[in-house]
Amino acid sequence: MEAHTITADTPSSAAAVDAPELWRQFAPDLAGRSVLFSELIPGGGHWSYVLPRGTTLRIAVLEDGANLSAVLYSAREKLERYNMPDSLKAQHTAHYTRGHVLMSDMGRALASITADSLGWHDPFGLLLDDARMAEKYGEQRYQAFRNGMFRSGRTGLLIEIGKYGLGKRDLIAPVNFFSKVTVDDEGRFAYVPGHAKAGDFVDLRFDMEVILAFSSAPHPLDPTPTYSPKRVGLALWRSGPAPADDYCRAFRPENARALHNSDMLYLA
């Protein structure tokens, strides 16, 4: 019997996969860390990942005015998911920045914000849907515009969570990274234009294995009259889980307990 030989047609090098080190363009300070992958998200794009505990995602603004609507579910038990009210009331906050923890409805830290150049990310969960998008910007559909079509945040998130068997009922209030919405004494929202600038970033450490789904469609309160979603860069590296002297653990006693509850899931 003739032995098999490797031919020139057999893929043999990493270069056969188009996975360039994109992070070097937008997060060069990660050199020396073990970057696992990186990605450029086009404006209005959507994607999702299953990400292990002990990794950290750098999310970088590549163009002024970016927004990233993100939802998180436990990969192990998808009924456990990010819970906006539980996270806000536990930390007595209506914005997110370094030190804050995104908590699940089961009292655990799904992810922690370990670095942040901005100081404010919007937790109110407002999401652009197709009807509002059409009313605000007009229609731009695939047949005429191909991949220049308008994409809404709600549609993007529904597509992504659908990949894991999750449906409309499971679509939770997202975190709108890079957006800022304030509330006045009467309770009214005010969207703060010009908040995120190219070069801004946030680091999100995963304290559990999570499904992260996101859309880079505009924030629904963004007053920009044309549909002009902005690009975002992503880079994941192996950071290790929260150490004992972690900044987020020490930020509030509530956060220490939520991280403790997550640690109790990973005893092995």
Add this chain to the structure above:
Amino acid sequence: MTASAIRIRESSLDPATAVIDHTVPAGEPYLLRVQRGQTLRIVDLEGNQAVDVIFYNADDPAEHYSATETLLRQGGIYLTTGSVLYSDEAHPMLTIVADTCGRHDTLGGACAAESNTVRYALQKKFMHSCRDNYLIALQEADVGLGKRDLVPNVNFFMNVPVTADGQLTFADGVSAPGKYVELRAEMDILMLVSNCPQLNNPCNAYNPTPARFLVWNPV
């Protein structure tokens, strides 16, 4: 409706003509069907009692009250007279037609054994909670609703202001004995209630009390 200021309005409906008049004891759940066109009144009998409510479309319970859709459409966070509660499908579910309290919370959510471990102490986990009420009511009703449907709820009679610098505060209650809120159902509604049993913070003035539910047919 864009402003979220306090708008007090009294109702002329007479409790003697209500078709349902039910008092939910402190700390207990309640599941009630309300027909389109009916008016529902929730009464804070003894004052400063958080009544945690989620609304579902009775014909398709996968459609639920959406805090984010409601907030986006009214442009602010508090509910009062004139506020329309929207579903995740952007359909109007209920309209607040009278309100003698003036402010109701949309952001504080419902307490749970698990969130109590985070907010207070790990050893608080065996105390009764709204999430337990929700779960047992849905288990017993067996109508195809479960934990995934426990979305951010309305906290009637609770005051949870957001400050200009982005802090969430738990202010003294604006409610008092006998204050009520009245809602007209814009579709057939399944209402899931937890009369909040939280004892670890002042949301119920450390003394959970009963709440009264009245329903009137359209005149």
